[in-house]
Amino acid sequence: MNSFISLYSEVFETASHYYDNIVKVHVERLTELDNILPPSSTFLMLINTATYNYEFISKNIQYATGLNRESMYAGGIKYLLSKVHKDDIQVWITALQDLMTFCMTNVSKGDRKKMSFQYNYRLQVRPDKIINIVENQIPLELDDIGKPVIGLGHFTVYDDGIFHPIKAYARMLNKNEEYETLFFKNYGVQYLLGGLSNREQDILRLLALKKTSKEIGTKLFISHHTVDTHRRKILKKLKISSTSEILSYCKENKLL
Incomplete structure (x- = not known):
């Protein structure tokens, strides 16, 4: 597990740290929204990749996944990594690396907050329980070199018991305020044929x-x-x- 934490850290390595006012504003807005959302299979999280912490976690996480909200706050991203299915984690981190590389090399700094990144993976929430997650990440704050560091994650749970190969998308809002796909990769070949x-x-x-x-x-x-x-x-x-x-x-x- 430590090797995967190290790989994750390399993907999101940054010298910038965001606390206090910037994070506080986002948390306040999300808390207001969370108070009116009914229980469902979706939840929101505010992710700080500079500190590897979750600054905000929707109350729906326990309803949708069965994971304990306080454990998520206490363990941060390392806790989530420990729950990613063992057959998915290497490919999932590779997908994150590919998306970050694409963002930093193909998208101008001024356009990076217009991006949306989507990928899926499985969580082993209990020894006898596996769920499918589709995660959409929207960058809210960038570090000094334009690397996404604070992101809003929208998570949807598909408890269908079906294996879905990992796929990654990078989309950007165009002039018509519609998301246009700029990057797509299906990692299923590695799963199916590996x-x-x-x-x-x-x-x-x-x-x-x-x-x-x-x-x-x-x-x-x-x-x-x-x-x-x-x-x-x-x-x-x-x-x-x-x-x-x-x-x-x-x-x-x-x-x-």
Whole structure:
């Protein structure tokens, strides 16, 4: 876990610190809003990446996730990192790094507060409970070099029990006050194919082309029995019950 905390720190490293008046104004506004919001599957958090703390956490967090609000305040971002699903955390941090790099290299300093960053991941809120989170981050304050340091996070919980590959978006408000997508990346390939051998990936791609076991065997110079063995291993590794499900999933997520 310490290595992931270190990686997270590198993404958001800043020499600037924001306290008191700047944070206070945002907290007061969010508190007023939070007082009138009904219980729901969404919640808000004000994130200070200079201190790795949450300056504000919506009361809905416990209703939506089951996580304790006071524990979130006490543990800060490190507490959230400890709850990110072990299979997601490396890819999630990579997505954050990609978004930050894009922002700092492709968006002018004057436009960075117009940005919205979206990504998803899973939280292991209990040993027997995993939830899907979609997080939207809007920069509210920048540090001296224009790096986002205070952000408003809008979180939505999808308790559907379905695996969703991590996707990251960077959008900016255009002249029509509409968000326009400037960056998109689907990290699902790493999820879907990462556990497969090179041979299994070759077979998966040929299955996507609707090749039979005999045709695949001929192309790869192996027997159709070996192809069938690999096919069964692919199904087991991906926890999918049939070849048709693999193909549908790959097509839907543009993984092949």
